[in-house]
Amino acid sequence: MANDNRPIIKNQHTNLLELEEHIYHLVDVESPNTYRNLFPYDEIPKIAFNNRVVPHNMPDKIWITDTTFRDGQQSRAPYTTEQIVTIYDYLHRLGGPNGIIRQSEFFLYTKKDRDAVYQCLERGYEFPEVTSWIRASNKDFQLVKDIGLKETGILVSCSDYHIFYKMKMTRQQAMFHYLHVIRECLEYGISPRCHLEDITRSDIFGFVIPFCVELMRLQDQYKIPIKVRACDTMGYGVNFSGAVNPRSVQGIIYGLTTHAGVPSEQLEWHGHNDFYKAVSNSTTAWLYGCSGVNCSLFGIGERTGNTPLEAMAFEYAQLRGSLDGMDTTVITELAEYYEKELGEHIPERTPFVGKNFNVTRAGIHADGLLKNEEIYNIFDTSKFLNRPVLVAVSNTSGLAGIAHWINTYYRLPEEQKLDKSNPLVGKVKEWVDQEYEDGRVTVISDDELVEVIQENCRELGIDL
Incomplete structure (x- = not known):
């Protein structure tokens, strides 16, 4: 050395x-x-x-x-x-x-x-x-x-x-x-x-x-x-x-x-x-x-x-x-x-890109999202991915989940957003509950929800 x-x-x-x-x-x-x-x-x-x-x-x-x-x-x-x-x-x-x-x-x-x-x-x-x-x-x-x-x-x-x-x-x-x-x-x-x-x-x-x-x-x-x-x-x-x-x-x-x-x-x-x-x-x-x-x-x-x-x-x-x-x-x-365009299936739970990556089905989570989406969303997915946080409506979604779904799907401004006490939300919840009481086991589709919401808006005189 x-x-x-x-x-x-x-x-x-x-x-x-x-x-x-x-x-x-x-x-x-x-x-x-x-x-x-x-x-x-x-x-x-x-x-x-x-x-x-x-x-x-x-x-x-x-x-x-x-x-x-x-x-x-x-x-x-x-x-x-x-x-x-x-x-x-x-x-x-x-x-x-x-x-x-x-x-x-x-x-x-x-x-x-x-x-x-x-x-x-x-x-x-x-x-x-x-x-x-x-x-x-x-x-x-x-x-x-x-x-x-x-x-x-x-x-x-x-x-x-x-x-x-x-x-x-x-x-x-x-x-x-x-x-x-x-x-x-x-x-x-x-x-x-x-x-x-x-x-x-x-x-x-x-x-x-x-x-x-x-x-x-x-x-x-x-x-x-x-x-x-x-x-x-x-x-x-x-x-x-x-x-x-x-x-x-x-x-x-x-x-x-x-x-x-x-x-x-x-x-x-x-x-x-x-x-x-x-x-x-x-x-x-x-x-x-x-x-x-x-x-x-x-x-x-x-x-x-x-x-x-x-x-x-x-x-x-x-x-x-x-x-x-x-x-x-x-x-x-x-x-x-x-x-x-390519016919590539991306698994629904894939982070950032899967269909369900920022979707919640739990009613208690939906209630938190309705109060403040930061509680159950990893970051502002609307800003960084153009993907607003979503709630899938099922038998566990509850009133809060349905309200959040309506607010998000219809992109309602802050002053027009519905809370879980809104009568429209209650009507949709009654329909959802009946679906599952009749034996349904699948998540409610967007098209079904839109049809039910439009029907109840006409009955209640509400315009979304």
Whole structure:
């Protein structure tokens, strides 16, 4: 250690001088490390702890990137060119003038996909930037060159499951293969984005960090940014403090930024929802030094799906204290477009976009909403999603629920709103009670309520 010339670097967040203690080299093992202690295939995966914690390291700027047209297309019928361009326009509006939705990635394999790329490029938007995704092959890279994109994602599978079992290579062979294609990108002035597939089952210190160190050396050589996307392909990542690698989200992000030297602004997290952790893991990646989180609209993606883009828009606002120009009412427009134009069923209880996400059926809740909607609504859903809080009328709604339904459905101004003592509300309540006494078990539909209300308005001489 007497001749140790490693640089001492000042951390811009903590203002402390730091000396990285470890230098990691590729460990070219003869047999794959499948972490059978963590991932016994005939048992439920294990979450183990070593109580090694890393510090919070929120980047100066964070953002969202989109994979709706790439990973999102792998679990549904392919979008048409027109649909892709329409959704891209929505994403531009949702991301706002500050480009919180920074990029959107596309397949290039079919003429339809390439036509969509050309048409989206013709829009001339700064955000989301149009990027592509390819496998680590010269044939795929030719597609990127033909279109003339500035950046492309490249699949660089990093777990031994993929390297040994799928690619039939050693770690050294895989690294050489990846670096060859990445160097090709750099020779043509194209910025590569390296997708570290299956990172949560990989050897972080024996392969991932040494590989990323080589990427940073190439970046220094070519003076072209190289991005790194940490892909939790199977959703194994956990955000628990002190969990062991390779399942620890914060441990992975710390390793990439501190040990491999990947700058936060060149680092992304790509999560899957197999264990219901896509959103919490993506937020954790932000908190510990990752600027970008990769998402798809409504979480549509491989198997259980990706991190929902709309969820991260609201995570962003909660962490930053501002939407920073995002227009979240576009989320509602997108949900309507998916259901009406694409025939996509969004489960009713899906946060922010499901039909029932801000609908209550409990009479006691409806009474609270009638007095002050803040009591049972998460935020002003009318303002941020153009979705006023609603009450579904059933046998448990009570007078307050019916009054709230009428006020909301007819958008009555404050001075005209009905309370639960109004005779119209009482008449409708009598009809509802009779329906359920006669054996009904379903919620009353809007059309039924409108018909009953109109009939009783005529009888009572009321004009809504």
